[in-house]
Amino acid sequence: MMERLTGAERQIALMICVVMATVGLVMAAAGRGDPMGSHGAIVLIAAGITTFFVLRAIGEPEPAEDRTVNYYDDPTKAGLVIALFWAVVGMGMGVWVAAQLAWPDLRFDAAWSSFGRIRPVHTSGVIFGFGGNALIATSYHVMQRTSRARLAGHVSPWFVLLGFNLFCIVAASGYLMGVTQSKEYAEPEWYADIWLVIVWVVYFVLYIRTLARRNEPHIYVANWYYMAFILVVAILHIVNNLAVPASLTGAKSYSAFAGVQDAMTQWWYGHNAVAFFLTAGFLGMLYYFLPKRAERPIYSYRLSILSFWGIVFFYIWAGSHHLHYTALPQWVQTLGMTFSVMLLVPSWASAGNALMTLNGAWHKVRDDATLRFMMVAAVFYGLSTFEGSFMAVRAVNSLSHYTDWTVGHVHAGAMGWVALITFGSIYSVVPLLWKRETMYSWKLVEWHFWLALAGTVIYVFAMWNSGIIQGLMWRTYTESGTLAYSFTDTLVAMHPYYVARACGGALFLTGAILAAYNVYMTIRHAPEKRPERDYPTSSEATEPPVPAAE
Amino acid sequence: MFRKILSPFARLFEFHARTHYRTERHSMALTLGIIVAAGVGGFVEIAPLFTIDETVEAAPDMRLYTPLEQAGRDIYIREGCYACHSQMIRTLQDEVDRYGPYSLAVESQYDHPMLWGSKRTGPDLARLGNKYSDDWHVRHLVDPRAVVPESVMPQYAFLLDTTLETESLPDRLAALRVVGVPYSDEQIANADVDARGQARPDTDAADGVSERYGDTTGIRQFDGQRDRVTEMDALVAYLQILGGLTDAAFENQPLGED
Numbered sequence: 001m002m003e004r005l006t007g008a009e010r011q012i013a014l015m016i017c018v019v020m021a022t023v024g025l026v027m028a029a030a031g032r033g034d035p036m037g038s039h040g041a042i043v044l045i046a047a048g049i050t051t052f053f054v055l056r057a058i059g060e061p062e063p064a065e066d067r068t069v070n071y072y073d074d075p076t077k078a079g080l081v082i083a084l085f086w087a088v089v090g091m092g093m094g095v096w097v098a099a100q101l102a103w104p105d106l107r108f109d110a111a112w113s114s115f116g117r118i119r120p121v122h123t124s125g126v127i128f129g130f131g132g133n134a135l136i137a138t139s140y141h142v143m144q145r146t147s148r149a150r151l152a153g154h155v156s157p158w159f160v161l162l163g164f165n166l167f168c169i170v171a172a173s174g175y176l177m178g179v180t181q182s183k184e185y186a187e188p189e190w191y192a193d194i195w196l197v198i199v200w201v202v203y204f205v206l207y208i209r210t211l212a213r214r215n216e217p218h219i220y221v222a223n224w225y226y227m228a229f230i231l232v233v234a235i236l237h238i239v240n241n242l243a244v245p246a247s248l249t250g251a252k253s254y255s256a257f258a259g260v261q262d263a264m265t266q267w268w269y270g271h272n273a274v275a276f277f278l279t280a281g282f283l284g285m286l287y288y289f290l291p292k293r294a295e296r297p298i299y300s301y302r303l304s305i306l307s308f309w310g311i312v313f314f315y316i317w318a319g320s321h322h323l324h325y326t327a328l329p330q331w332v333q334t335l336g337m338t339f340s341v342m343l344l345v346p347s348w349a350s351a352g353n354a355l356m357t358l359n360g361a362w363h364k365v366r367d368d369a370t371l372r373f374m375m376v377a378a379v380f381y382g383l384s385t386f387e388g389s390f391m392a393v394r395a396v397n398s399l400s401h402y403t404d405w406t407v408g409h410v411h412a413g414a415m416g417w418v419a420l421i422t423f424g425s426i427y428s429v430v431p432l433l434w435k436r437e438t439m440y441s442w443k444l445v446e447w448h449f450w451l452a453l454a455g456t457v458i459y460v461f462a463m464w465n466s467g468i469i470q471g472l473m474w475r476t477y478t479e480s481g482t483l484a485y486s487f488t489d490t491l492v493a494m495h496p497y498y499v500a501r502a503c504g505g506a507l508f509l510t511g512a513i514l515a516a517y518n519v520y521m522t523i524r525h526a527p528e529k530r531p532e533r534d535y536p537t538s539s540e541a542t543e544p545p546v547p548a549a550e
Numbered sequence: 551m552f553r554k555i556l557s558p559f560a561r562l563f564e565f566h567a568r569t570h571y572r573t574e575r576h577s578m579a580l581t582l583g584i585i586v587a588a589g590v591g592g593f594v595e596i597a598p599l600f601t602i603d604e605t606v607e608a609a610p611d612m613r614l615y616t617p618l619e620q621a622g623r624d625i626y627i628r629e630g631c632y633a634c635h636s637q638m639i640r641t642l643q644d645e646v647d648r649y650g651p652y653s654l655a656v657e658s659q660y661d662h663p664m665l666w667g668s669k670r671t672g673p674d675l676a677r678l679g680n681k682y683s684d685d686w687h688v689r690h691l692v693d694p695r696a697v698v699p700e701s702v703m704p705q706y707a708f709l710l711d712t713t714l715e716t717e718s719l720p721d722r723l724a725a726l727r728v729v730g731v732p733y734s735d736e737q738i739a740n741a742d743v744d745a746r747g748q749a750r751p752d753t754d755a756a757d758g759v760s761e762r763y764g765d766t767t768g769i770r771q772f773d774g775q776r777d778r779v780t781e782m783d784a785l786v787a788y789l790q791i792l793g794g795l796t797d798a799a800f801e802n803q804p805l806g807e808d
Contacts, residue, residue: 101671104695104702114704116630178628182663211577219574227580232588239592244729246722252624254725259658260606261599263666268592276588305570306563312584316591322668325640327655329605332595339591398642402670475644483647487673488700 002057079137090125147214310346340392351382373424380416408463455508622788636667
């Protein structure tokens with residue numbers, strides 16, 4: 001992997017490794033007796049492994065060819081493989097936590113295996129581990145192809161990818177040790193947060209510099225979304241994680257915000273992590289891989305503009321719908337509800353744009369499971385954004401909030417939309433990157449599709465049922481005007497749905513394992529084939545980077 | 551008529567599309583556009599919460615967490631209890647009937663971070679304090695299904711065997727003061743001793759706690775063990791103060807109102 005780096009670049013990589021190792025050593029020494037010390041050891045080991053790879057390549061001959069005639073795909077390949085690894089880990093953890101709710105004794109006699117500690121391993125594992133790596137990897141791929149230019153730099157793409165994964169490992173291991181800020185989807189403590197800011201700044205600079213090299217006057221839609229993802233996630237991350245550490249030698253910190261202001265900041269972050277991490281970035285994937293695979297131009301450029309700015313502007317307001325009927329002032333709740341309902345317009349514009357793009361290619365959707373992944377993802381995107389707007393209405397929220405309905409809604413989006421579009425993109429890009437004719441087994445792709453769809457449907461239906469039943473039971477009164485059900489009554493009623501949910505999750509996990517196996521076998525065993533045109537070309541080239549309308 | 555109503559929107563859309571067409575040739579213009587468009591909503595919704603006085607009610611009787619309770623709160627966070635238990639009773643009749651007066655903003659005024667939660671796999675805990683005995687809490691945390699057979703809560707027996715780490719409490723209280731919790735110098739300096747004192751009644755250290763945090767502070771062996779102060783002491787002390795920092799909610803919603 002390091003052979004494509006020049007001597008100077010290898011030296012820079014080595015210097016970064018040495019700095020990281022020093023940071024790890026300082027953390028390990030200063031944080032002795034605190035989880036921070038263990039994290040220092042993890043940083044030190046990670047730096048050591050990277051140093052080993054750099055040192056092994058440092059004496060090798062330098063690349064002789066002109067590197068700008070090719071795309072730089074090594075970090076993309078590594079990112080996709082790592083994403084699949086996290087998919088299996090994160091979804092495996094998900095099935096385990098789901099099973100614990102059905103059978104609470106399904107754990108070890110150790111503090112780390114309780115629901116409260118492994119649940120964030122599941123959420124961070126799938127959102128940041130699987131989703132984040134897939135976003136970084138595909139963004140490298142897409143920005144090069146749509147700009148017809150090679151990545152601007154050879155060390156920085158690796159720095160971003162490996163640095164981000166270090167963040168993920170520190171986060172996940174921290175939860176098991178009880179290191180958490182308790183802010184949902186922003187649990188990692190202060191030093192991990194600072195590290196992510198550094199990684200993110202490098203990511204943005206890399207993105208902008210690559211765009212600056214482009215051989216196209218216009219920036220393609222997919223890149224707007226990737227840029228919104230990078231920029232807004234940075235803003236959200238920095239503001240929501242403002243905190244004061246109790247000590248510089250320990251992990252514990254206290255949020256700068258308290259009470260109602262903290263609640264609003266947290267859900268401004270939480271909801272827009274959904275918007276800009278789990279939606280904007282993946283819409284970038286959709287806007288590139290779907291037209292590419294279907295070999296059809298995007299249905300409407302105007303609609304893309306409308307939906308892009310609609311999503312960027314409206315989504316930010318929607319966070320307060322997580323706080324209906326709470327101590328948050330009513331005017332903020334109302335604003336959140338109003339914008340959540342309006343958000344349906346740009347969301348459906350995107351979903352509609354994607355589905356209309358398939359007009360004239362529906363026979364391909366029937367025959368090609370990879371394209372079907374993307375089509376169903378767009379459908380689930382439309383369904384879950386509709387459901388989201390609906391649940392943000394105050395009266396509906398009074399029933400759905402605090403129940404499994406919310407969990408079902410999140411998973412309709414996370415499994416049905418985010419994971420399916422990612423798997424579709426992986427299946428369409430892996431043969432190209434490893435220069436293979438096709439995926440190792442199309443039958444396994446087909447199996448994966450049906451397992452994933454069945455798993456999602458079972459999961460979502462189970463959670464709809466349990467959520468609505470629980471919400472109704474909580475508010476049922478007897479004729480004499482007392483509450484009809486105790487809390488434990490409602491818990492007993494949930495049991496069959498919790499079993500069903502664990503089964504749905506297991507089906508989905510099986511699909512992900514098949515995907516990992518299929519990708520591995522494609523890399524190792526599929527017949528080779530050089531792609532016809534997959535290198536930077538000037539803007540006069542006849543073949544557009546994505547299918548274009550006349 | 552219909553066309554007349556729609557025409558300003560059509561013109562706006564036309565203008566927007568043209569502007570975008572020019573913008574998308576310049577990465578920095580696009581960057582600025584995204585930052586501005588995404589910045590407005592957050593600013594309008596969050597900034598006023600710090601400046602409008604009515605956002606948080608006044609409660610002169612509001613008290614602070616003692617060091618032992620704060621240590622318990624940190625354990626509550628560490629174990630991820632917030633993933634299944636909310637601490638926010640909404641203004642809905644059935645919630646008030648089930649859990650007590652609805653939560654006020656002032657009650658979490660000093661909660662860095664807030665633990666309002668988002669999911670009730672277990673019941674709301676905002677007014678849990680003094681609903682059950684210490685002994686009930688200890689038994690329930692050691693083995694939830696021994697007390698509530700239908701429960702799906704994990705066991706936390708190890709808390710009973712883990713000595714509470716108190717040396718870092720002065721630093722923790724000092725950090726909390728930086729972010730706005732009005733601890734005094736004396737309270738910060740004695741945090742370590744006070745944490746242990748609160749779980750050891752009839753000692754000099756215990757007297758220090760009532761002196762610094764008031765006579766109504768609960769001082770007792772929360773976990774029933776005399777010899778040492780454990781993480782169980784801290785967690786139970788925290789659970790027993792939930793909803794008891796101020797009486798504002800009860801004054802604001804007197805019983806028998808309906």
